[in-house]
Amino acid sequence: MTNKINITINGFPVEIKKGETIIQAADSQGITIPTLCYHKDLCVAGNCRVCVVEVVGQTRLSAACATPCEEGMEILTNSLKVRNSRKHIIELLLAEHNADCTKCYRNGNCELQKLSSEYKIMTQDFLELAPLKKYSVDMYSPSIIKDDSKCIRCQRCVRTCAELQGVNALTVAHKGDKMKITTFFEKAMRDVVCTNCGQCVNHCPTGALVEKNYIEEVWDAIANPAKHVVVQTAPAVRVGLGEELGLPAGSRVTGKMVAALKRLGFDAVLDTDFTADLTIMEEGTELLARLKKALVDKDETVKLPMATSCSPGWIKYIEHMYPEYLDNLSTCKSPQQMFGALAKTYYAKARNIEPENIVSVSVMPCTAKKFEAYRPEMHDSGYRDVDYVLTTRELAILIKQAGLDFNKLEPVKYDRLMGDSTGAAVIFGATGGVMEAALRTAYELVTGRDVPFKNLNIEPVRGMEGVKEASIKIENPLKEWAFLDGVELKCAVAHGLINAKTVMDAVKTGKVNYHFIEFMACPGGCLGGGGQPIPTSPEIRKKRAEAIYAEDGALALRKSHENPEVQKLYKDFLKHPLSDVSHHLLHTSYTKRERF
Amino acid sequence: MNPIKSLIREMADKRGRSRENLLPIMQAVVEREKYLSEYSMIEIAKQFDIPAAEVYGTATFYSFIETRPAGQYIIRICKTITCAMKGKNQILFAIQDMLKVKLGETTPDRKFTLLETNCLGWCHKAPAMMVNNEVYTELTPEKVRDILTGYMKINDQNLN
Structure with a gap:
């Protein structure tokens, strides 16, 4: 039995895959049928009706998104009847x-x-x-x-x-x-x-x-000579911004973006990737501390699996849906908030600027980050840690308003102090990235050797599968971690909250026994975030992910603990991971919320 | 335990917690309370393990499930075209005049709520209205005044 069928579209015979809808068949032939309610990420709804087409022999028009093709079907996508109907539908x-x-x-x-x-x-x-x-x-x-x-x-x-x-x-x-x-x-x-x-x-x-945009607020801050405006950019922004500025999906524009931010008038252009590396140091240490408590001290109050806390969408989700698991969350703030807290303390001190004169702006692929910055607990520097959060789209608006020819900008590097990053931080932008970065560091910390994957690429946690699982067996650890010898570290990665639900329900029923789970609220991780360029689709997200991993592969340093600025930060300021200062500035607590 | 909470739990235990039992449970609560409160909807959502927004969406789809507090007697006047042609507005004016409430409102003593509804299926005997589950047809302003006076009396006797 063949899985091809023959139909005609606008009089031209074509062979298409069996089971395709009219819209998919037309798409494969290079014919665009207009749509509104249809989206590649979602189930078919068929309610807007603008995709109507004529099927010869039928009196009524059919919605192309909801009608499967049949052998011998004659489809007209552009007849007078179709065009007039569509026009009326749009008018209505x-x-x-x-x-x-x-x-x-x-x-x-x-x-x-x-x-x-x-x-x-x-x-x-x-x-x-x-x-x-x-x-x-x-x-x-x-x-x-x-x-x-x-x-x-x-x-x-x-x-x-x-x-x-x-x-x-x-x-x-x-x-x-x-x-x-x-x-x-x-x-x-x-x-x-x-x-x-x-x-x-x-x-x-x-x-x-x-x-909700904060474009004018940011311009006002830049225009105020009394203010020192620092900006941080999230990992996923550098692989998305190009799309808003006329480049194809998956363009890596890190250097151009930094150049653009400097021309917009920010006083310091710094990198959220720096605090992504810092997150790994804190979160990795926290995980090992929990494992030690559970395995050595036999402390039954230790909450495992530990869940990541970088994604503010996921945080609010668990606060509403699984409040009984809030203690399983890592207490680490997200990289954005770690950055904010350090900008008005460590950075202010090093640069000799009054923290009250610092305006801290972040560019994020995310709308939930706006809410996160607004949380009452995010004032650990003594000020609001992050003042304004812009999405990737808003940054593109800023660049357009400033009249910058983005493509002609010469790439430049981030400013020093909180501008250094490693490949481990870049991959935070893709689903599985935090897990991969954490494993690269934790495994080396425990065994003194690289993770046993080719080129440090932990393939099992990469890709667009909704829930991914990986396990690493720890062998011959260093002396102080001897208790982990032979332990199989079990990890899971979920992206898109519907997949987070699947994993959480499995955890709840005890079906699974993970040690560490990475959760990202958006499909594909941050690169598919709610603040990224519109449109989005599985193909676009795949291209952005490829760009993220290419960015990681191109960097000399690819493990968070090798970040020289993070090492300096610990030496000069924080002392060591989970120190009192880190607890005060870099860690947080969560709120139980109602489920409606 | 709150009586509505226990009613919802009992109903859910009896009928089961699958999606098709959502409507019967909502109707049971409306039967008891005359309307489906925010509290009831959250409780139903919890019992059925479905999103509260879905309960709200379903409830608002049906004209006979009120989501605002309603009086003891809910008057629903058919607003559809046949009743409108047969003088539904005269009936509406008569009721508004008599009860001193506008469409959508409840009398201060919480006895009557005045609403419109879609076709009741009594076009051949238009205009029609319902008071709770009772249908009244071929209405005239005089007839509707008599009907409502009757309801007022029942209520007064009960109170005495």
Whole structure:
């Protein structure tokens, strides 16, 4: 039995894979069918109807996203009937849409606007309903703005929140013309289970869900001569930023990005990768300390498996969904917050600047980081540790506003002091990266040898599999770690909160027995974060991941403990991992939250 | 234990906690309380191990599940086209005038809540309304005043 079938598209006979939908078949032939509710990351919904096509012999049009191809099918994607229907569908969507495009955050990057432009919708033939509807805007969250007047009810966000994240903060409520996308009891996003991960923002075709931007605040800080503005950039930003500035997915733009940040007027351009290395030192030591307590001291109160705490989306998720496991979280702050706490203490002292005159900005692939910086406990430096968090998209806006020709910028290096990093820090941006970085350091710390993987590449924790498992047997450790001899260190990696749920449920039922688990809220890890360039898709995320690993491979130092600036930081300031100073500045605690 | 909490638990124990039992449980709570409160929805979500937002979404889809506190008698006037043509607005005005509440409101003594509903299926005897589970058809302003006076009396006797 062959798994190919023959159909015709617009009169041209083509052979396609059996089981493909019309939209996939057309795509394979280089024909684009417009879509709104359809997204490669999500299940088919078929509710927006703009993908309608004509199947010869059928009186009614079919939704191309939801109709599988059959042998002999004759499909017309561009007949007069199809074109007129699509035009009407777009007009009807616009009738209920607050089409105030010039004042919209998604102006220029809106799928509805693009369609409207492609189909040249110049008039409004239907009654304009948008002004009559009592739409509301939710601006309470520090991360996400939800503007119902821009919503076309395609439900991508609802499916994202349920299928990719398993959070279900968003739902469809009411019916008919009153139907809307909302939260439990129509509360503000900040008051419900929303983890601020921003995947809904990444998947929204219009301006209904956007990040809360801090662009003007950052420009104000830069313009203020009394302020010393430091900026840190997360690992995943350097493989995403290029997409917003006209480069193909997977472009590595680290040097250009640093050059751009200097031209924007930041006083110091530093690297979150530095504190990613520091996180490994703290978190790795914490893991070994927990293992020692469990194995040597036979202390039954030790919480294992230990879970990573770098992803603020994951942190809020576990606070809502598995509050009984908060003690299993590493107490380490995320690299962003470690950086913030050090910027206004260690850095301020070394540079002889009053911490109150430092404005600490971070560029993150993430919207949850905005919420994290806003947490009341994140003031350990005596000030707000991180003042403003920008997404990758916002940085691109800054660069465009400044009129910089990004591609012509000569790459430059990060500034000194908290600007050095290793390959282990770069891979924090990809799922499995924190695990790989931790293993590279922990294994060497315990045995004095490199991890037993070719070129330090721990392949089992790489890739886009939802849940990955790895185990490393520790043999011939150094004397002080003799108790770990023969121990098989069992690790797991989960990305996308729906996979985190799978792992947590397995932990809860005792089906699995891990020592260490890496959790990342977003699909693909930070490189697929809610603050990364739009659009996103499995292919785009794969390219960004390749770029991350290429960046790691190109660096001379690839183990966190080899970072010379981290070594200096311990020598001059922190003394040793888990010291009193680190406990005060680099570690945190968590809050139990309600589950609705 | 809170009586609604125990009702939800009992119902869930009896009927099971699968998704198709969501609606019957919501109806049972509405039967008891006249509406489905935030508290009830969270409790139902916990019992069914489903997201609270999903319970809210389901509840708001159905016209007969109120999510705001309602009075002892919920009046639902059919708003669909046949009733509208047969003078539904006259009925509405008569009720509003008599109870001194607007559409969507509850009387201060919490006896009556006035709502509109989609087609009740009584187009041949329009205009129609429901008071709790009782249907009244071929309404006139006089008839509706009599009906509501009747309800007021029942209630007064109960209170005495």
